[in-house]
Amino acid sequence: MxxxxxxxxxxxxxxxxxxxxxxxxxxxxxxxxxxxxxxxxxxxxxxxxxxxxxxxxxxxxxxxxxxxxxxxxxxxxxxxxxxxxAAAEPRGQLYVTAPVMFGRLHVLPVVGALMAEHRELMVRMMLIDRNVRIVEEGIDVAVRIGALADSGLKAVRIGWVRQMLVASPAYLARRGAPQTIAELAGHDLIGTMGPRAAGEWQLASARWRLDPRPRLVLNTVDGALAAAEAGLGIANLLSYQLADALAAGRLIALLSGEKPPAFPVHLLFESSRAGLPAVRSFVEAMKGRARVAGLG
CATH class of the missing domain: 1.10.10.10 (Winged helix-like DNA-binding domain superfamily/Winged helix DNA-binding domain)
Known part of the structure; x- marks a missing residue:
């Protein structure tokens, strides 16, 4: 047979x-x-x-x-x-997944522009703060932030983001700003679930164990960001997630000398899909978006 x-x-x-x-x-x-x-x-x-x-x-x-x-x-x-x-116009369905906030801020504008340019292109977006199984779930391209496992998938790095400790002006007025890593132990901490959830925060000079555990743990970045802006504690979030709040003064960066190693931002896909017009166009458009957004 x-x-x-x-x-x-x-x-x-x-x-x-x-x-x-x-x-x-x-x-x-x-x-x-x-x-x-x-x-x-x-x-x-x-x-x-x-x-x-x-x-x-x-x-x-x-x-x-x-x-x-x-x-x-x-x-x-x-x-x-x-x-x-191989040289055809992008058409058919493109299935993309990305972390929720990154997808909303950076992937959705790219998808919108591609759909406006290519009328026969349809897109499914799964915005979720966990790593999905790309092959098993039929994903064409996945955005991954952080270190990659050795999966045999093709990876294209498009930029970098870094962690930042932040708190609201109201919280700092009430509790004061920590001047050293050790002083974090005396503060209310805000934790998150998902790929970056851990019992410790990686800072520039040390891994600081969250002991006691965070007083507040949320399952979405939006929730953690809102909690920090509401003055509920100190959060450890990523630079792209904080850009607007920092620029508007709703949050203030802490321990600025403690700059943790940057996290790479990759696009992951099966090598067999690299030549598909929709995948090829999306990857190139995301590279451009990363340069414009200052992620490169």
């Missing part, structure tokens, strides 16, 4: 959770899918699924092989798309 077809069957069974459902998705029959999986297992010399009368589940070997199979199929699909229209 055709090797590519058996890979498609394998991914479909894993995704749909059964042979019958996979057959419906592929427009095939359950016996044909069963034969295809058997042929694949025979060729690989290993069992890919645990089978019972009620359910089908991946074996350890099957789970390990699934990501590779998905990548092979994605690479092939990307190569076909690139060959059909």
């Amino acid at each position: 055709d090797r590519l077809l058996t890979l498609e069957m394998f991914v479909a069974v894993a995704s749909e959770g059964g042979f019958a459902a996979a057959a419906r998705k592929l427009g095939s029959s359950p016996p044909a899918v069963t034969r295809g999986i058997a042929a694949l297992e025979a060729r690989l010399g290993t069992v890919l699924f645990h089978r019972s009368t009620r359910a089908v589940a991946l074996t350890d070997a099957g789970a390990a092989f699934l990501e590779q199979a998905r990548r092979i199929l994605a690479d092939l699909a990307g190569a076909e798309r690139e060959l059909r229209g």
Whole structure:
């Protein structure tokens, strides 16, 4: 049986959770899918699924092989798309994910400009303060802030941001401004959830452990920013998140000598998608946005 077809069957069974459902998705029959999986297992010399009368589940070997199979199929699909229209105008659907505030401030303007220029381009944006699984969730391009894991994805760095400690004038008038890292222990701290949530803050001269723990923890950057502006404590946020509040005087930067290492801002995508007109246009537009916004 055709090797590519058996890979498609394998991914479909894993995704749909059964042979019958996979057959419906592929427009095939359950016996044909069963034969295809058997042929694949025979060729690989290993069992890919645990089978019972009620359910089908991946074996350890099957789970390990699934990501590779998905990548092979994605690479092939990307190569076909690139060959059909390497120089074509961006069209179809582009699926992008980014942190909430960064997406609102910097990605949405880029998306708006691209959609105005390319009438056949459609965009889905997932703005969320967590790292989503790019391959599994079908993401075309993801914005990531911070160190990257070794994922095998293509990464294009477009800029840098840095952490800043801030508080409102009202809070500082009431509690005073810390002059050293050690003095933070006597202040009310505002923490956040998500990728940057941690039990310590990385400052220039030391890692400062948040002990006692923050009095207030919020699950969104908007919430932490609002809490800091309301005078509820000292927050540790990123420079792009604070630009407007600092310029307007609603927040004041603290411990200015303690400048932590900057965080890189990357665009992540599968290498097979690099040649797609929509992805290529988005990446170039985001590079330009980063330069204009002073992130480069």
